[in-house]
Amino acid sequence: MTVSSDTTSTKAPHGPIAELGQRFRQNIQTYTIILALVAIWVFFAFLTKGAYLSAQNFSNLFRQMTVTSFLAIGMVLVIVTGNIDLSVGKVAGFVSVVVAHFQARVWNHLIPDQPILAATLSVLIGLGIGTLFHCIQGYLTAYLNIPAFIVTLGGLFVMRGGILLVTQGKTIPANQPGFSFIAQGYASPTFGWIAAALVVIFLFFNMVNSRRRKRKYGFELQNFYIDLSVTIFFSILVVVYVYVVNQYNGIQMPVLLLAIAAIIMSYMSNNTRFGRYAYAIGGNREAARLSGINIKRNVFLVFVLMGFLCGVAGVVLASYVGYGTIAAGEGYELDAIASAILGGTSTLGGVGTIFGALTGSLIMSSLTTGLQMLNVAPAWQYLLKGMVLVLAVFGDVYFKKNK
Amino acid sequence: MSDDIILDIQNVTKRFPGVTALDNVSIQIRRGEIHGICGENGAGKSTLMKILSGVYPYGTYDGKILYDGKELQLKDRSIQQAMDQGIAIVYQELTLVTNMTVGENVYLGKEPTEHGSINWNKLYADTKEILNKYHLDVQPQAIVKHLGVGKMQMVEIAKALSENAKILILDEPTSALTEAEIDKLMEILKTLKSHGVTCIYISHKLEEFFRITDTVTVLRDGKSVITQPTSELDRDQLVKYMVGREMKERFPKGNRNPGEIILEVEDLHAEDPNQHGRMVLDGVSFNLRKGEILGIAGLMGSGRTELVTTIFGEYGKITKGAIKIEGKEVKLSNARQAMKHGISLVPEDRKGQGLVLMQTILKNISLPNLEQFSSFFRINSDAELAEASKQAKNLRIKAPSLQILCDSLSGGNQQKVVIAKWLMSKPKILIMDDPTRGIDVGAKFEIYKFMNELAEHGVSIIMISSELEEVLGMCDRVIVMCNGRSSDILDIQEATQERIMALATGIV
Numbered sequence: 078m079t080v081s082s083d084t085t086s087t088k089a090p091h092g093p094i095a096e097l098g099q100r101f102r103q104n105i106q107t108y109t110i111i112l113a114l115v116a117i118w119v120f121f122a123f124l125t126k127g128a129y130l131s132a133q134n135f136s137n138l139f140r141q142m143t144v145t146s147f148l149a150i151g152m153v154l155v156i157v158t159g160n161i162d163l164s165v166g167k168v169a170g171f172v173s174v175v176v177a178h179f180q181a182r183v184w185n186h187l188i189p190d191q192p193i194l195a196a197t198l199s200v201l202i203g204l205g206i207g208t209l210f211h212c213i214q215g216y217l218t219a220y221l222n223i224p225a226f227i228v229t230l231g232g233l234f235v236m237r238g239g240i241l242l243v244t245q246g247k248t249i250p251a252n253q254p255g256f257s258f259i260a261q262g263y264a265s266p267t268f269g270w271i272a273a274a275l276v277v278i279f280l281f282f283n284m285v286n287s288r289r290r291k292r293k294y295g296f297e298l299q300n301f302y303i304d305l306s307v308t309i310f311f312s313i314l315v316v317v318y319v320y321v322v323n324q325y326n327g328i329q330m331p332v333l334l335l336a337i338a339a340i341i342m343s344y345m346s347n348n349t350r351f352g353r354y355a356y357a358i359g360g361n362r363e364a365a366r367l368s369g370i371n372i373k374r375n376v377f378l379v380f381v382l383m384g385f386l387c388g389v390a391g392v393v394l395a396s397y398v399g400y401g402t403i404a405a406g407e408g409y410e411l412d413a414i415a416s417a418i419l420g421g422t423s424t425l426g427g428v429g430t431i432f433g434a435l436t437g438s439l440i441m442s443s444l445t446t447g448l449q450m451l452n453v454a455p456a457w458q459y460l461l462k463g464m465v466l467v468l469a470v471f472g473d474v475y476f477k478k479n480k
Numbered sequence: 481m482s483d484d485i486i487l488d489i490q491n492v493t494k495r496f497p498g499v500t501a502l503d504n505v506s507i508q509i510r511r512g513e514i515h516g517i518c519g520e521n522g523a524g525k526s527t528l529m530k531i532l533s534g535v536y537p538y539g540t541y542d543g544k545i546l547y548d549g550k551e552l553q554l555k556d557r558s559i560q561q562a563m564d565q566g567i568a569i570v571y572q573e574l575t576l577v578t579n580m581t582v583g584e585n586v587y588l589g590k591e592p593t594e595h596g597s598i599n600w601n602k603l604y605a606d607t608k609e610i611l612n613k614y615h616l617d618v619q620p621q622a623i624v625k626h627l628g629v630g631k632m633q634m635v636e637i638a639k640a641l642s643e644n645a646k647i648l649i650l651d652e653p654t655s656a657l658t659e660a661e662i663d664k665l666m667e668i669l670k671t672l673k674s675h676g677v678t679c680i681y682i683s684h685k686l687e688e689f690f691r692i693t694d695t696v697t698v699l700r701d702g703k704s705v706i707t708q709p710t711s712e713l714d715r716d717q718l719v720k721y722m723v724g725r726e727m728k729e730r731f732p733k734g735n736r737n738p739g740e741i742i743l744e745v746e747d748l749h750a751e752d753p754n755q756h757g758r759m760v761l762d763g764v765s766f767n768l769r770k771g772e773i774l775g776i777a778g779l780m781g782s783g784r785t786e787l788v789t790t791i792f793g794e795y796g797k798i799t800k801g802a803i804k805i806e807g808k809e810v811k812l813s814n815a816r817q818a819m820k821h822g823i824s825l826v827p828e829d830r831k832g833q834g835l836v837l838m839q840t841i842l843k844n845i846s847l848p849n850l851e852q853f854s855s856f857f858r859i860n861s862d863a864e865l866a867e868a869s870k871q872a873k874n875l876r877i878k879a880p881s882l883q884i885l886c887d888s889l890s891g892g893n894q895q896k897v898v899i900a901k902w903l904m905s906k907p908k909i910l911i912m913d914d915p916t917r918g919i920d921v922g923a924k925f926e927i928y929k930f931m932n933e934l935a936e937h938g939v940s941i942i943m944i945s946s947e948l949e950e951v952l953g954m955c956d957r958v959i960v961m962c963n964g965r966s967s968d969i970l971d972i973q974e975a976t977q978e979r980i981m982a983l984a985t986g987i988v
Contacts, residue, residue: 291862294863294865295866296866349854350859353843356843357843360839367827368815368847368901369818
């Protein structure tokens with residue numbers, strides 16, 4: 078311990094319990110939403126006499142949240158930079174109908190009997206459309222200074238028109254083998270256990286490695302037992318999850334994709350300049366500008382990334398429901414925004430995490446599933462969800478004020 | 481004029497954490513006079529006005545204020561109370577809703593109603609009456625944003641007067657006005673006086689006091705130095721009262737040997753990027769040597785901040801002149817390019833421009849320097865933390881950890897974070913815009929010592945300062961800005977507080 082003796086060490090607490098307590102207080106918001114999620118699960122499990130937490134329902138619950146979750150993890154960065162994107166639902170919808178169009182009406186003429194190649198091409202087209210459309214929206218917002226609210230509101234209408242043009246008002250089937258696997262497939266239980274083992278090995282390796290590097294730089298290390306218990310805790314979560322979903326078909330493909338996307342996004346937001354700059358721009362634009370950050374380019378890139386995720390969401394949507402319809406993606410932008418905000422993203426910009434948005438999305442989908450199982454009418458589902466959102470944010474505002 | 485006292489300020493003291501803004505101030509203001517208040521930046525003028533107008537309510541300061549013989553106690557809704565009792569203030573920054581008409585602004589928040597809806601006819605008729613009474617040459621139905629700054633000021637005054645104000649406080653009303661508009665304002669003030677309105681007039685510009693005021697009070701370091709009839713004063717005396725204090729041992733002495741010239745600015749002209757044709761720099765020339773501290777003195781609005789932000793590539797559009805670094809002309813159009821040429825800027829407003837308050841000390845320090853620690857994609861967070869810790873330790877930032885959010889730090893520590901952030905990029909030229917404003921004496925001293933160390937290691941520093949004492953105590957040479965122009969470079973031996981103040985107020 079040399080360099081940081083009087084600046085980086087935390088001297089007050091001693092022992093693992095005190096240190097853990099301090100860590101808890103620092104991340105109180107994260108823990109609050111996790112607790113809220115657990116409370117919701119317990120509540121519905123109780124009312125449905127356990128059926129809510131059955132392997133099948135649990136598996137479906139996670140599968141259902143994926144489409145809006147892709148949008149929500151992109152939305153976090155958009156909102157963090159102080160912008161908003163109202164177009165994501167319809168962009169994903171448009172992608173889904175275009176992909177369905179290619180699946181049903183194009184590939185069977187051009188490349189019949191090659192379902193894997195066809196599906197791959199469809200995916201690429203879907204990702205391309207989402208990215209391209211958001212390049213335009215990002216350019217208009219970042220470089221031409223048109224407020225994102227307006228640009229993406231316009232984008233929403235444009236995409237709604239696009240969907241009508243492609244579908245001609247009809248439903249397009251997208252349930253071809255190969256393509257359906259993307260969102261309806263399951264990884265075999267064996268694969269699940271191998272993946273779980275790899276993740277656990279990685280978690281432990283990462284813990285040891287990070288401690289080693291910290292020692293190299295001469296930092297005071299956190300109590301070993303805390304690091305260890307945190308790592309064990311996450312390992313158990315992974316193992317339990319795999320165990321439960323293996324009871325019912327195995328790991329769901331879209332959840333696997335979402336996990337990969339979320340890990341990449343989370344890594345980008347914390348460990349790359351791009352991510353750091355996004356938070357700085359939303360936190361204080363002026364300070365970011367004077368720090369030599371290219372604000373325009375950064376905001377543009379955030380939109381492009383959002384577009385790519387819209388593409389992913391659209392492909393998963395088409396595969397998940399098995400067809401493209403005129404109602405595709407209707408209202409998903411609101412779910413995505415609500416998820417991000419439930420997960421602690423500040424509408425003022427500068428604050429928000431990918432993990433929070435995922436949890437927020439899971440809360441929304443847990444509510445929906447639970448209410449459906451209890452046969453609550455859709456009208457009341459909307460009423461409840463709206464109230465939960467406002468209450469959650471009120472709670473946040475209230476606790477911050479009285480901290 | 482009678483000796484009837486309308487406002488009797490007795491021993492008012494106002495403290496902020498670490499700073500005493502007003503220290504036992506007593507001023508008597510007579511009914512119907514125009515009472516000027518002058519002093520340097522930070523002398524306590526604005527604080528006093530905020531107490532009178534209820535921004536700082538009764539109980540947050542010590543001392544007593546008698547208004548018409550009764551104690552002034554502005555408590556809940558104190559700003560509204562001050563207005564109701566006839567104390568109105570026109571702030572330095574305009575506070576109009578520019579999309580509304582003059583009449584709507586004048587009656588904003590107190591629109592005359594009839595059966596619950598606004599009586600527009602009465603509103604405009606009443607506005608017209610006020611405007612006519614005080615000879616304010618504006619149309620009640622005009623949209624405010626179409627008016628010039630001078631007329632907007634008239635609307636502000638009309639708005640303040642619509643409360644039947646007995647006392648009108650004007651806080652640096654002329655800072656944005658042209659000569660002709662100032663003349664017009666002087667006329668208006670005379671009209672107000674003839675209607676028996678008492679005015680408190682705050683300004684930097686000394687000649688205005690001689691044009692318009694009956695009495696002048698000088699504030700210095702939060703204390704009232706003198707209150708005297710204007711006719712008994714002259715300019716030199718006024719300047720002396722404003723600056724008159726002896727130098728104390730508040731500045732660590734450096735051991736510097738300035739070397740060759742590293743930066744040259746030649747006849748720089750620049751215009752406001754948001755307002756075509758408005759010149760913010762109107763002929764600035766100076767040079768900076770390696771390892772020296774060059775002071776830029778001047779009052780707020782003199783163009784000093786515009787000068788350094790223009791050099792940094794982030795403000796004015798250069799229309800004429802040149803900036804040379806190590807003999808080569810450079811054209812800098814953003815902060816990144818400036819940083820590449822070895823320039824760092826510690827901006828004027830540390831909360832608004834220097835820090836992302838909701839982020840940690842660590843993230844703030846490394847923000848402009850992330851390239852140092854990143855390979856193609858990834859930030860090496862260990863290297864980042866190591867380097868930031870080194871800077872934090874160097875500057876003695878007092879915080880339990882670098883993971884503390886900046887908004888929980890004291891002003892002095894926040895400023896150290898900003899400096900640490902800009903030192904990490906290893907600048908050759910460090911520009912500091914008023915680096916010690918609003919921070920406590922201890923932190924100031926540490927920052928001074930640090931500046932000396934840097935200069936001894938060959939870093940060239942440009943320091944803008946509002947405190948003359950600081951300029952004289954810290955700098956090797958100084959230039960004085962006034963109206964977008966720079967004076968000649970003064971060696972610190974030939975500079976005196978009186979000389980600088982005279983140059984800054986445009987007397988010589």
